[in-house]
Amino acid sequence: MDSGDMKHLVLVKFKEGISIQEIVEGMESLASKLEYVKAFEWGQDVGSEELLRQGFTYVFTLTFGSPEDFMAYSSHPSHLEFAGKFMAAIEKVIVFDYTPGFMKSSEEKLA
């Protein structure tokens, strides 16, 4: 994690009947193919309180080395093609872009 990093967080609820595996594999393939993507992580909810989770079931986080790399990714034809399929598969979504402000790892414990 470098100081110029930017993260693109996508929280979604998929429509019923959608092949989620296909979507996840598509995103993995996209993240692997496009060099602008520095890191990719996804996760499925493992039991947050329903009230606090508000129906969201999957999270995807993409890390970029700079805002420029994120822009290059966003406008890449392969991303645009995938984004069309993705948006058609979801019931609701929240997108949140940020620069990580602080990290603790077990190697740099302060206390």
Added chain:
Amino acid sequence: MDSGDMKHLVLVKFKEGISIQEIVEGMESLASKLEYVKAFEWGQDVGSEELLRQGFTYVFTLTFGSPEDFMAYSSHPSHLEFAGKFMAAIEKVIVFDYTPGFMKSSEEKLA
């Protein structure tokens, strides 16, 4: 990132007039103090589309080595005390707990 890791993601919109710096520092202090917390990251939105961001402005991500560590953190008196202050400071929140399913780093590029 080990295979047993669990992440606790909190997306918030703070109330107006709140000292956000105080809250962030409080969470940093808590994450540093409690050994159950393996990693801590926070970020402020840097300009996602308002429609897709839905008013959320800050994200906090805590990483734990196991669900048991997360439970120990959740029920720790220092966390409970902080959680009270935190919940009083926010207008809305989404909490999402997951086990990371896949990671790409620049060292293990597939393409």
